[in-house]
Amino acid sequence: xxxxxxxxxxCFARLRAARKRAFVAYICAGDPTLKKTVDIxxxxxxxxxxxxxxxxxxxxxxxxxxxxQMAADRALRAGATTAGVLEMIREVRAHSQIPVxxxxxxxxxxxxxxxxxxxxxxxxxxxxxxxxDLPPDEGAENAELKPxxxxxxxxxxxxxxxxxxxxxxxxxxxGFIYYVSRLGVTGAQTEIxxxxxxxxxxxxxxxxxxxxxxxxxxxxxxxxxxxxxxxxVVVGSAIVKLIEKNGASPDCTASVEAFVKPLVDAVKALP
Numbered sequence: 001x002x003x004x005x006x007x008x009x010x011c012f013a014r015l016r017a018a019r020k021r022a023f024v025a026y027i028c029a030g031d032p033t034l035k036k037t038v039d040i041x042x043x044x045x046x047x048x049x050x051x052x053x054x055x056x057x058x059x060x061x062x063x064x065x066x067x068x069q070m071a072a073d074r075a076l077r078a079g080a081t082t083a084g085v086l087e088m089i090r091e092v093r094a095h096s097q098i099p100v101x102x103x104x105x106x107x108x109x110x111x112x113x114x115x116x117x118x119x120x121x122x123x124x125x126x127x128x129x130x131x132x133d134l135p136p137d138e139g140a141e142n143a144e145l146k147p148x149x150x151x152x153x154x155x156x157x158x159x160x161x162x163x164x165x166x167x168x169x170x171x172x173x174x175g176f177i178y179y180v181s182r183l184g185v186t187g188a189q190t191e192i193x194x195x196x197x198x199x200x201x202x203x204x205x206x207x208x209x210x211x212x213x214x215x216x217x218x219x220x221x222x223x224x225x226x227x228x229x230x231x232x233v234v235v236g237s238a239i240v241k242l243i244e245k246n247g248a249s250p251d252c253t254a255s256v257e258a259f260v261k262p263l264v265d266a267v268k269a270l271p
Contacts, residue, residue, distance in 0.1 A: 007099040008127040008152050008175045011050055012210045012231070022176070022232025023048065023223070023264045024212055026103060027239055028055035028071035030080025032247035034088040038095075040243065043257040045098045048264035053130070053234070056085050056104035063105075063132045067237045070244065082108045082117070086124040093125035101128035101154060101175070106145075118148035128152035128175040136172050147172070154178055157203060159195065170207035177203060178234065179213045181226070197229040220266035227267040235263060 015022050025044045029037050041052050055061075057075035061068060089100055102121060109117045109131060121129065129151045136155060139145040147153045152175030157166055159180065170177065181196055200211050213226045214234025227233040242259050246252040 006127045006152060007097060008051065008101065011099045012176060015050065015231075016210070021227040021230070021267050021270060022050045022210065022212060023227075023267050024051040024053060024101075024176075024214070024232055024234040025049045025239055025260060026053040026055065026068075026214075026234060026236030027243065028057060028068060028075050029085040029088060030057050030075030030078055031071040031240070031243055032074060032252070033078050034075075034080055034084050036247070036252065037088055038091045039253045040256055041092050041098065041100075042095055043253040044260060045096055047257045047260040048268065049098070049260060050232070051099045051101060053101045053103045053236070054085065054089070054126075056082055056102055056108050058105045058108050060107070061105060065237060067241050067244070071240045074244075074247070082112050086120055086126075089121070089124040089126055099127045100125065101130060102126050102151075103130050104132070106131050106134045114144055115148050118150045122150035126151060128154050130154040130156070130178060132156070136169055156180055157199075159199060163202065166203055167206045170203060170209065173207055173209045176210040176212050176232065177207060179203060179211050179230065181213050181215045196226060200230045217263075220262045223263045224266040224270060228270055233267060235260070 012022065027037065027040055044052055055068065055072065057072045057080045059076065061072050134145065139147055154175050155169045155173040156178050157169055179200060196213055200213065203211050210231035212232035212234050213230045214236065217223050217226060217233055217235045218238035223233050223235060239256060239260060242256060243252065246255045
């Protein structure tokens with residue numbers, strides 16, 4: 001496993017030492033604009049968020065529900081590009097050292113140039129990358145898709161993953177493991193999925209990498225309940241929906257901060 005040399009590793013080491021859980025927030029870069037995304041990231045940090053996942057806008061985000069699909073579409077219509085997202089991260093770094101993970105599909109990365117993207121993203125200030133549609137074994141079998149060490153490669157584990165598959169994925173996991181708590185696409189849910197504690201325990205049997213749980217978290221009670229069973233919780237669609245409603249308002253960043261803070265507080269209050 002890689003040494004704790006980047007912001008993501010340092011963040012989880014700090015949280016572990018304090019016996020606290022991580023709060024990971026997802027937003028789509030460029031929604032409503034790249035400039036406004038900088039302000040939203042800073043608002044998330046003020047609310048107490050530990051890690052920000054930035055979606056790289058893509059025309060065919062098949063793993064995303066309608067809320068995140070529409071966010072990607074708005075970002076693309078507003079002129080967001082992959083290069084523009086990296087430049088936006090540079091602007092964030094002028095104000096903040098919050099860990100940033102790029103949440104993307106393979107197509108934009110491959111079109112940019114796989115190795116070049118990793119180096120440029122790191123130079124811009126990104127700390128990790130989650131490529132939703134790149135199974136870890138594909139990278140091992142295709143030389144041009146092998147992990148580049150500049151960014152921590154976050155791996156996904158699903159509720160249907162077998163013990164053998166979990167062990168295989170965990171072996172190459174870096175930064176944190178993203179446990180997808182339910183099948184299907186992203187989107188807020190009224191109830192949390194079952195079996196989370198058991199699945200997280202199975203993952204932790206074969207990995208020392210922190211496990212964060214997402215897909216469907218939308219309120220403080222859900223955030224705290226899920227975080228209590230893992231090393232952290234991921235909240236995305238509920239925040240993206242708020243940005244959709246308030247993107248044109250001058251109070252957008254304040255609304256995001258006000259919405260996210262009670263969710264973060266609920267997670268940080270856990271013993």
